[in-house]
Amino acid sequence: MGGAPLLRLARVTKAYGHLVAVRDLSLDIPANEFFALLGPSGCGKTTLMRLIAGFETPDDGRIYLDGQDITDLPPHLRPINMMFQSYALFPHMSVAHNIAFGLKQEGRPHQEITARVEDMLRLVQMSGLGDRRPDQLSGGQRQRVALARALIKRPKLLLLDEPLAALDRKLRHDTQFELMQAQRETGTSFVVVTHDQDEAMVMAHRMAVMRAGAIDQIGAPREVYEEPATRHVAGFVGETNFFEGRVIQYMPGGVEIETGKGLRLEALCREHPAIGSKVTISIRPENLRLSVPGIFSKNGSAGEILDHVFREGLSSFRIKLETGDLVHVRKSVGEGGAQHKRGERVFVSFAPEHARALVK
Amino acid sequence: MSARAPLSGLRRMVLAAPALWLFLFFLAPFALVLKIALSKPAIAQPPYEPTFSLIEGWQALWDKIGTLSFDTFALVIGDDLYLAAYLSSLRLAAIATLLTLLIAFPLSLAMARAPKHWRTALVMLAIAPFWTSFLIRIYAWIMLLKEEGLINKLLLSLGIISTPLSIFATEGAVLIGIVYSYLPFMILPLYNALERQDPSLLEAASDLGATPLTSFWTITVPLARSGIFAGLLLVFIPAVGEFVIPDLLGGSDTLMIGRTLWNEFFDNRDWPTASAVAIFLLVLLIAPLMNYERQQMKEAVR
Numbered sequence: 038m039g040g041a042p043l044l045r046l047a048r049v050t051k052a053y054g055h056l057v058a059v060r061d062l063s064l065d066i067p068a069n070e071f072f073a074l075l076g077p078s079g080c081g082k083t084t085l086m087r088l089i090a091g092f093e094t095p096d097d098g099r100i101y102l103d104g105q106d107i108t109d110l111p112p113h114l115r116p117i118n119m120m121f122q123s124y125a126l127f128p129h130m131s132v133a134h135n136i137a138f139g140l141k142q143e144g145r146p147h148q149e150i151t152a153r154v155e156d157m158l159r160l161v162q163m164s165g166l167g168d169r170r171p172d173q174l175s176g177g178q179r180q181r182v183a184l185a186r187a188l189i190k191r192p193k194l195l196l197l198d199e200p201l202a203a204l205d206r207k208l209r210h211d212t213q214f215e216l217m218q219a220q221r222e223t224g225t226s227f228v229v230v231t232h233d234q235d236e237a238m239v240m241a242h243r244m245a246v247m248r249a250g251a252i253d254q255i256g257a258p259r260e261v262y263e264e265p266a267t268r269h270v271a272g273f274v275g276e277t278n279f280f281e282g283r284v285i286q287y288m289p290g291g292v293e294i295e296t297g298k299g300l301r302l303e304a305l306c307r308e309h310p311a312i313g314s315k316v317t318i319s320i321r322p323e324n325l326r327l328s329v330p331g332i333f334s335k336n337g338s339a340g341e342i343l344d345h346v347f348r349e350g351l352s353s354f355r356i357k358l359e360t361g362d363l364v365h366v367r368k369s370v371g372e373g374g375a376q377h378k379r380g381e382r383v384f385v386s387f388a389p390e391h392a393r394a395l396v397k
Numbered sequence: 398m399s400a401r402a403p404l405s406g407l408r409r410m411v412l413a414a415p416a417l418w419l420f421l422f423f424l425a426p427f428a429l430v431l432k433i434a435l436s437k438p439a440i441a442q443p444p445y446e447p448t449f450s451l452i453e454g455w456q457a458l459w460d461k462i463g464t465l466s467f468d469t470f471a472l473v474i475g476d477d478l479y480l481a482a483y484l485s486s487l488r489l490a491a492i493a494t495l496l497t498l499l500i501a502f503p504l505s506l507a508m509a510r511a512p513k514h515w516r517t518a519l520v521m522l523a524i525a526p527f528w529t530s531f532l533i534r535i536y537a538w539i540m541l542l543k544e545e546g547l548i549n550k551l552l553l554s555l556g557i558i559s560t561p562l563s564i565f566a567t568e569g570a571v572l573i574g575i576v577y578s579y580l581p582f583m584i585l586p587l588y589n590a591l592e593r594q595d596p597s598l599l600e601a602a603s604d605l606g607a608t609p610l611t612s613f614w615t616i617t618v619p620l621a622r623s624g625i626f627a628g629l630l631l632v633f634i635p636a637v638g639e640f641v642i643p644d645l646l647g648g649s650d651t652l653m654i655g656r657t658l659w660n661e662f663f664d665n666r667d668w669p670t671a672s673a674v675a676i677f678l679l680v681l682l683i684a685p686l687m688n689y690e691r692q693q694m695k696e697a698v699r
Contacts, residue, residue, distance in 0.1 A: 142611065
């Protein structure tokens with residue numbers, strides 16, 4: 038990247054009474070990036086976004102945009118725009134007036150405003166609908182108007198609060214790609230706040246997974262998926278299976294643990310937990326192998342298939358291990374996903390390099 | 398609600414109830430007042446003629462109907478006193494209504510923006526004056542406004558003024574009385590309109606670069622329009638015909654149509670003139686109401 042980041046949060050803290058919504062949080066976002074803030078409700082992601090927009094003032098820490106301290110700047114003076122979850126379209130104004138609102142505040146000449154509104158309507162594929170009122174639009178159209186209104190001032194940074202939450206499934210899927218395209222075409226940095234890991238995985242260049250007012254991990258979606266830093270990240274981003282146990286010995290690049298039920302498992306580990314300390318192994322459903330019991334007896338356990346669901350070319354199995362643990366296994370048809378049946382006894386195992394032992 | 402099904406018996410009755418109400422308590426009395434307005438004053442009981450009855454037969458009744466005339470209306474139109482009273486009433490009511498709006502808007506806004514658990518209590522406070530009699534409250538204002546009243550005593554003792562203000566028995570006192578009495582009727586519709594506004598709209602305006610003042614004029618006020626209209630009508634219409642407040646707080650020179658009406662009825666016992674004055678007042682007030690109704694229809698269609 039090089040140079041100063043577009044947005045820098047430096048040790049920002051915000052509390053409401055006793056509730057600390059954002060705790061000593063630092064974050065850099067470069068120009069022209071699609072960034073996702075991901076976390077469960079109440080993790081502080083919405084507060085963080087409102088701090089960036091200027092609707093809240095941090096109790097501590099500073100916020101910089103393009104190297105300039107904007108911490109004390111009111112929202113109407115920040116070159117940052119936001120798309121609200123409710124869209125917050127002005128109900129008494131036409132679509133065109135809604136979109137033009139930001140430029141009018143800048144006192145731009147009438148002709149320029151008209152031309153740029155037309156450009157925006159084209160960008161969001163709403164040409165010819167400028168005279169409609171918000172209540173005459175479908176949910177998807179309102180979402181586009183909200184996007185156009187937020188982008189027309191060519192902000193350096195666009196905040197999007199749960200941009201797809203109000204759309205139905207099919208529309209959500211298409212809109213994800215439209216948002217990505219809008220980000221590429223405008224070159225504006227997008228910061229999407231979402232609780233839906235699918236959205237973040239699909240759209241974001243990088244994502245931050247938040248919990249309890251702090252960031253657990255920042256990285257590219259694939260990196261976060263494959264190398265989760267904490268148990269929370271592993272469980273929140275994608276599906277996973279957990280095995281809890283104590284470290285019994287070190288292996289090359291990893292550890293071997295023993296679970297409470299006497300199961301011995303190996304996994305990679307990036308940290309150095311002490312022998313005897315508690316760790317959790319996370320293994321993704323697609324990285325679990327199914328075989329005939331007795332042949333591969335390493336790094337796994339025998340079990341019985343409880344359920345088998347076939348969906349979108351993938352077979353999902355719910356398997357009860359002999360230790361009593363329930364695991365989730367996913368196989369494509371090519372991997373032999375169709376050959377196992379409900380009630381069948383199988384051996385479930387995994388390669389240590391596919392699993393991660395997590396300390397936190 | 399697409400196909401228009403024939404009305405069932407029950408639905409007919411439900412629709413007939415308000416129609417019957419309007420007929421019994423509005424149209425029928427209105428017809429009576431209109432008839433009196435078309436009659437001539439008389440020293441009799443009732444103090445006008447003709448009086449309709451069938452005792453003298455159908456022909457006599459028909460002849461009597463023939464004697465009805467619009468003379469009284471012509472008289473009311475021709476007399477400058479009535480015109481002056483109408484204009485003065487409209488002027489005072491308009492000023493009072495605008496003052497009420499100016500006071501009520503910030504109050505309603507503060508109520509609507511107050512923490513949720515306070516709002517019910519604030520609404521109760523706004524309508525608390527209704528818990529005491531209207532007349533007693535107006536009499537209380539006399540005590541406050543008189544030359545030797547509480548306000549003058551206070552201002553004198555604080556040394557803010559050296560001679561007592563003469564507010565009582567002026568148009569100013571009437572305005573104070575109207576604003577005070579009708580404030581809740583302005584606050585309630587305004588509060589209702591403001592409280593429904595989505596706070597994220599103001600955040601969106603601010604986010605797009607609008608100063609708080611711009612947001613107020615481009616978002617808050619236009620979206621409160623229906624509440625403003627309702628409040629203006631609820632205050633203006635009764636204020637035009639107001640009788641008690643100008644009679645108790647106004648001076649002998651305070652000209653309002655409600656008072657003129659009272660004088661015609663009870664001092665002059667000229668029922669036909671009083672009825673004609675009342676009918677003019679009604680026409681005067683129905684015009685803005687119809688306009689409001691049309692606005693509402695337009696809003697609903699959109």
